[in-house]
Amino acid sequence: MAPMRNAAPLAHWPFSRGRPCSRVLVVRLPCGKVFPTGPIYLASLIGRSGAGTAVRLLDLASGDRSIPAKSRLFEEIASFRPELVAFSWRDIQVFSPQDSDQGFRDAFAFMYDPSPIHRAAASIRGLGEVSAYKSAISSNVALIAGAARAFPGIEVALGGPAIRIFGDWLEPRLPSRVRIFAEGDLGPFFEFLGLELPPDPVEPGVDLANIERAFPLWPEYQDLTIGVQTKRGCPRDCLYCLYPKLEGKFPSRRRPEAVVSEIEAYARRWGVRHFWLADAQLLSVPEDSVHLEEILGRIVSLGLELGWSGYLRVSDLEPRLASIMVRSGLEELEASIGSGSQRIVDALRLGFSLDDAMRGLECIAAAGYRGRILVNLSLNAPGETRGSLAESLAAVDRIRSLFGRDRVVPVVFFLAIQPGTGLEELAFAEGRLRPGYDPLSIWPWRARRLIYNPPPLGDMIGRACVEAFRGGARGRGHEGPGDRILAAIGRELRR
Numbered sequence: 001m002a003p004m005r006n007a008a009p010l011a012h013w014p015f016s017r018g019r020p021c022s023r024v025l026v027v028r029l030p031c032g033k034v035f036p037t038g039p040i041y042l043a044s045l046i047g048r049s050g051a052g053t054a055v056r057l058l059d060l061a062s063g064d065r066s067i068p069a070k071s072r073l074f075e076e077i078a079s080f081r082p083e084l085v086a087f088s089w090r091d092i093q094v095f096s097p098q099d100s101d102q103g104f105r106d107a108f109a110f111m112y113d114p115s116p117i118h119r120a121a122a123s124i125r126g127l128g129e130v131s132a133y134k135s136a137i138s139s140n141v142a143l144i145a146g147a148a149r150a151f152p153g154i155e156v157a158l159g160g161p162a163i164r165i166f167g168d169w170l171e172p173r174l175p176s177r178v179r180i181f182a183e184g185d186l187g188p189f190f191e192f193l194g195l196e197l198p199p200d201p202v203e204p205g206v207d208l209a210n211i212e213r214a215f216p217l218w219p220e221y222q223d224l225t226i227g228v229q230t231k232r233g234c235p236r237d238c239l240y241c242l243y244p245k246l247e248g249k250f251p252s253r254r255r256p257e258a259v260v261s262e263i264e265a266y267a268r269r270w271g272v273r274h275f276w277l278a279d280a281q282l283l284s285v286p287e288d289s290v291h292l293e294e295i296l297g298r299i300v301s302l303g304l305e306l307g308w309s310g311y312l313r314v315s316d317l318e319p320r321l322a323s324i325m326v327r328s329g330l331e332e333l334e335a336s337i338g339s340g341s342q343r344i345v346d347a348l349r350l351g352f353s354l355d356d357a358m359r360g361l362e363c364i365a366a367a368g369y370r371g372r373i374l375v376n377l378s379l380n381a382p383g384e385t386r387g388s389l390a391e392s393l394a395a396v397d398r399i400r401s402l403f404g405r406d407r408v409v410p411v412v413f414f415l416a417i418q419p420g421t422g423l424e425e426l427a428f429a430e431g432r433l434r435p436g437y438d439p440l441s442i443w444p445w446r447a448r449r450l451i452y453n454p455p456p457l458g459d460m461i462g463r464a465c466v467e468a469f470r471g472g473a474r475g476r477g478h479e480g481p482g483d484r485i486l487a488a489i490g491r492e493l494r495r
């Protein structure tokens with residue numbers, strides 16, 4: 001069981017409808033530099049609540065990162081004088097088998113490299129990474145706790161996607177006066193602020209003039225990709241996914257005109273050219289097609305020259321939607337097929353047929369799409385066999401025959417076991433994990449259990465990854481990690 005979260009009774013909360021919080025500082029905690037969509041939406045919603053609350057946004061993922069986060073935070077608090085600081089924590093567990101992720105590569109070298117010298121070298125480097133991971137978590141914790149201690153008159157709140165997943169485990173590491181908001185809906189937070197939550201909270205009502213005042217660092221994102229959400233919620237029940245828990249099970253779709261006016265404002269006022277439609281998935285269910293088509297149709301009629309991307313379920317695509325996707329600027333597509341084997345797709349409860357997914361991809365190709373397709377594959381999913389791995393390699397080849405070799409990028413994932421998912425239940429049932437485990441444990445022998453890569457294929461796949469990570473193996477160095485991993489698995493399968 002996770003520890004209990006702190007929950008002070010409402011009567012002791014500092015603000016009320018009669019005296020709402022007048023000044024809120026939203027602080028996005030340090031992470032890789034991606035546009036702070038969540039904090040911007042939160043700040044906008046506070047602005048929409050009509051009580052005249054002043055909001056400021058300090059984004060510790062941008063700005064001068066050579067200045068310690070603590071100095072930037074304390075200076076901001078001293079100059080803005082908020083009544084409440086709302087920390088937003090985006091990501092905690094960032095491992096992925098990408099070339100840039102040295103920590104993941106070393107962990108795999110340590111576990112699967114046949115050479116004891118490589119294993120020893122990886123374990124030494126790994127110690128450094130363990131401490132970097134540990135210090136990333138503890139420096140955020142120290143920042144929040146430090147602010148709570150240094151400014152006893154200011155209320156401190158903590159939320160964001162990482163908190164909805166790991167809030168229960170972080171709670172004991174934080175002072176009790178830090179209010180943790182781990183629930184998906186914003187009602188309790190607005191209650192805490194003494195503010196009325198707008199009746200349609202899925203509509204942030206982003207007003208860029210206000211955002212520019214609240215967030216002076218905004219020009220740093222003009223040339224990057226801006227995240228815009230078209231809906232929240234996902235009714236699916238995929239084995240490994242916690243998005244229904246993060247966003248809710250019922251889709252709340254935004255008004256297409258509001259989504260497009262947000263995109264238009266970024267495009268015209270900030271000159272933004274690249275957008276990420278930041279839904280858990282685009283086309284989660286067939287009814288989403290009409291909604292997406294209307295949004296994209298409006299982009300086409302406005303003549304906005306932009307590129308967009310997103311996570312998309314391709315199985316519901318038909319020619320008309322595919323054509324409008326391409327005309328509205330689809331520039332990169334991330335399609336999660338999971339596996340090339342229908343048996344594995346079903347075991348992952350992905351809820352689509354691979355034939356339909358292939359038909360969807362054919363529609364995109366026929367519509368004249370010229371960008372890249374990132375094909376997400378989850379290796380060694382429950383039930384994986386040498387045969388199903390071969391089917392995945394074949395599926396990538398089939399997609400390549402549609403789009404051309406260079407435009408198809410296999411992106412290889414291992415299933416990470418996240419709290420509250422079907423995969424976690426399965427790991428308990430299979431005895432891989434025990435209830436009460438700490439999902440934030442930094443120790444490699446514990447952390448490795450959170451990556452689902454069981455026998456009998458785990459070692460073979462692990463070795464293939466290690467070979468691929470060494471890069472350049474057999475002259476394939478210019479291809480990405482996914483390509484190299486699949487090529488190495490292909491060699492293992494032929495052995």
Ligand code: B12
Pocket residue numbers: 031032033034035037038039041042086087088089090091092093094095096157158159160161162165181186189225226227228229242243246247276277278279280
């Ligand atoms: C879209 C997305 C991306 C896109 C972002 C594109 C862009 N330019 O915007 C891309 C592909 C770049 C991406 C990358 C990664 N992502 Co990502 N991503 C998402 C996704 C699907 C949506 C995030 C989003 O923008 N939502 C829309 C905004 C409006 O919602 P929000 O952020 O939740 O904010 C709302 C609330 O949380 C709340 N809120 C926010 N802050 C606060 C604070 C307080 C006090 C309160 C009360 C409320 C509150 O208010 C907001 C309005 O409702 C989430 C999963 C999900 N469904 O949430 C994962 C997610 C955030 N990503 C995650 C991760 C790990 C990553 C990567 C590290 C993956 C990797 N290994 O490479 C990278 C690196 C990111 C980086 N910092 O460099 C994890 C983070 C948690 C974790 N496991 O640690 C998530 C939750 C997915 C998961 N399965 O676990 N990602």
